[in-house]
Amino acid sequence: MTERATEAAGSADPGVRADDLEQWLHRYQQMLTIRLFEEEVNELYKSRLMPGLAHQYSGEEAVAVGVCETLRRDDTITSTHRGHGHCLAKGAVVDRMFAELLGKAPGYCRGKGGSMHIADPEGGNLGANAIVGGSAGIATGAALSAKMRGTDQVSVCFFGDGALGQGLIYEVMNMAALWKLPVIYVCENNLYSEYTPSPQVLAGTIRARPEAFGIYTVEVDGQDIGAVYEAAQGLVDRCRQGEGPGFLICNTYRYYGHHVGDINRTYYRSKEEEAYWRTERDPLTLLGSWLQAQGMADAGMLAQIEREVDATVKAGVAFAINAPYPDKSEVDQHVYA
Numbered sequence: 111m112t113e114r115a116t117e118a119a120g121s122a123d124p125g126v127r128a129d130d131l132e133q134w135l136h137r138y139q140q141m142l143t144i145r146l147f148e149e150e151v152n153e154l155y156k157s158r159l160m161p162g163l164a165h166q167y168s169g170e171e172a173v174a175v176g177v178c179e180t181l182r183r184d185d186t187i188t189s190t191h192r193g194h195g196h197c198l199a200k201g202a203v204v205d206r207m208f209a210e211l212l213g214k215a216p217g218y219c220r221g222k223g224g225s226m227h228i229a230d231p232e233g234g235n236l237g238a239n240a241i242v243g244g245s246a247g248i249a250t251g252a253a254l255s256a257k258m259r260g261t262d263q264v265s266v267c268f269f270g271d272g273a274l275g276q277g278l279i280y281e282v283m284n285m286a287a288l289w290k291l292p293v294i295y296v297c298e299n300n301l302y303s304e305y306t307p308s309p310q311v312l313a314g315t316i317r318a319r320p321e322a323f324g325i326y327t328v329e330v331d332g333q334d335i336g337a338v339y340e341a342a343q344g345l346v347d348r349c350r351q352g353e354g355p356g357f358l359i360c361n362t363y364r365y366y367g368h369h370v371g372d373i374n375r376t377y378y379r380s381k382e383e384e385a386y387w388r389t390e391r392d393p394l395t396l397l398g399s400w401l402q403a404q405g406m407a408d409a410g411m412l413a414q415i416e417r418e419v420d421a422t423v424k425a426g427v428a429f430a431i432n433a434p435y436p437d438k439s440e441v442d443q444h445v446y447a
């Protein structure tokens with residue numbers, strides 16, 4: 111990336127620093143990695159190489175990348191059933207991600223977690239969680255731990271709008287506010303919980319919920335990585351300075367079904383609505399256009415990044431397909447915390 115950044119710096123706005131440029135290209139690459147990763151997930155499902163189902167993050171990439179780019183490696187995140195994007199954005203490599211999805215030994219959980227239970231404590235990923243809202247307690251506990259140990263680590267809890275129907279999140283927000291814990295609750299409001307439009311199951315507004323606990327709340331366009339990044343950075347800074355928890359509402363959209371098997375969706379949302387988000391509100395297109403308008407990149411550079419990411423993702427699939435399954439002798443290992 112450095113070479114590319116330097117190359118573009120010549121034509122860039124003089125106000126854009128080379129390290130900024132490198133970081134923005136890195137964010138574009140990260141978002142594209144998630145997008146292409148999820149396309150391969152669908153192929154693996156259709157070809158029956160992947161056991162079970164998976165929930166694609168496509169369309170929501172700016173949220174995970176915008177937030178995780180403000181974090182250090184020793185900061186922690188918790189994730190959801192729709193978690194591939196969070197894991198990749200926090201630094202997971204595609205080879206081990208695909209291996210986990212296929213149940214293979216080099217996977218992040220030695221193939222025993224699968225799509226919905228990927229964890230990487232060394233990279234600060236405390237784990238995806240298939241229990242809707244379930245990770246709120248873990249993320250808040252991690253923040254309490256950081257505070258008690260006297261570190262300035264920050265804990266981020268990703269969850270969907272559907273998790274707002276769970277009681278746990280209200281219990282932990284109460285504690286986080288009282289004890290000024292360094293935790294950020296990131297609500298990915300993608301307008302649906304499974305096959306139900308969220309307004310049918312959410313009374314009042316999302317914002318009113320954290321504000322009832324006095325938690326500092328920001329709402330952003332989740333398709334605009336610049337807006338997500340800036341808001342997340344502000345919340346991270348507050349946490350590090352001991353000012354307590356934050357709540358970030360990211361308005362976004364999932365392009366595909368609730369999971370890979372949810373093909374016919376017209377009974378709960380229209381094709382026109384899906385087309386609108388994909389053509390007018392696509393986070394990658396928006397970032398690509400912005401980079402070009404700033405003179406930070408041109409179409410050729412973006413195409414080159416796409417070729418590189420595509421090759422990496424395809425190599426990751428091949429790695430996972432060729433990887434061994436865990437040995438039968440370890441069937442009862444690594445399965446209890």
Ligand SMILES: Cc1ncc(C[n+]2csc(CCOP(=O)(O)OP(=O)(O)O)c2C)c(N)n1
Pocket residue numbers: 191192240241242243269270271272273274298300302303304368
């Ligand atoms: C406690 C619990 N209740 C119900 C489910 C079934 N379920 C799985 S995903 C989901 C909807 C989640 O919606 P949201 O939190 O908005 O996340 P999204 O899928 O939109 O990313 C439900 C109800 C579950 N996994 N856990």
Ligand SMILES: [Mg+2]
Pocket residue numbers: 270271272298299300301302303304
């Ligand atoms: Mg949702």
